[in-house]
Amino acid sequence: MSFSVDLLITGGIVHTGVDKGKPVDAVAVKNGRIAAVGRSQELGSLACRQKIELGGKILVPGFIDAHCHLSLFSILLNYLDCRLPLNADISRIVAM
Numbered sequence: 001m002s003f004s005v006d007l008l009i010t011g012g013i014v015h016t017g018v019d020k021g022k023p024v025d026a027v028a029v030k031n032g033r034i035a036a037v038g039r040s041q042e043l044g045s046l047a048c049r050q051k052i053e054l055g056g057k058i059l060v061p062g063f064i065d066a067h068c069h070l071s072l073f074s075i076l077l078n079y080l081d082c083r084l085p086l087n088a089d090i091s092r093i094v095a096m
Contacts, residue, residue: 004047005030010040012054014061025054027061034061 007029014024016037026043028036036043082093 003030003035004049005035006032006048007050007052008043008046008048009052009054009059010044012056013058015058016061027059037061 005028008026009029010026012025014027014037016024024037024039026038026040027034028043028046028048036046080093080096
């Protein structure tokens with residue numbers, strides 16, 4: 001391959017979601033999208049701006065847990081977050 005990517009992730013276990021697909025351990029990302037998946041030996045020579053070595057860790061591309069428990073979330077809207085340094089000044093807490 002001879003194109004350049006923004007991010008190259010290698011050396012891990014990549015779950016692609018494809019049953020009985022060939023095992024892959026590298027992912028190339030360009031413009032925020034997966035451009036290629038394959039073996040580190042295949043993708044490792046790509047020109048990239050950033051490289052992450054997983055060291056055998058697992059990568060699940062595209063997995064986003066975007067659920068929320070609506071009833072708990074709505075209850076929490078009635079509370080004020082007074083943690084520091086989020087609200088470093090007491091006057092900000094009083095104003096809220």
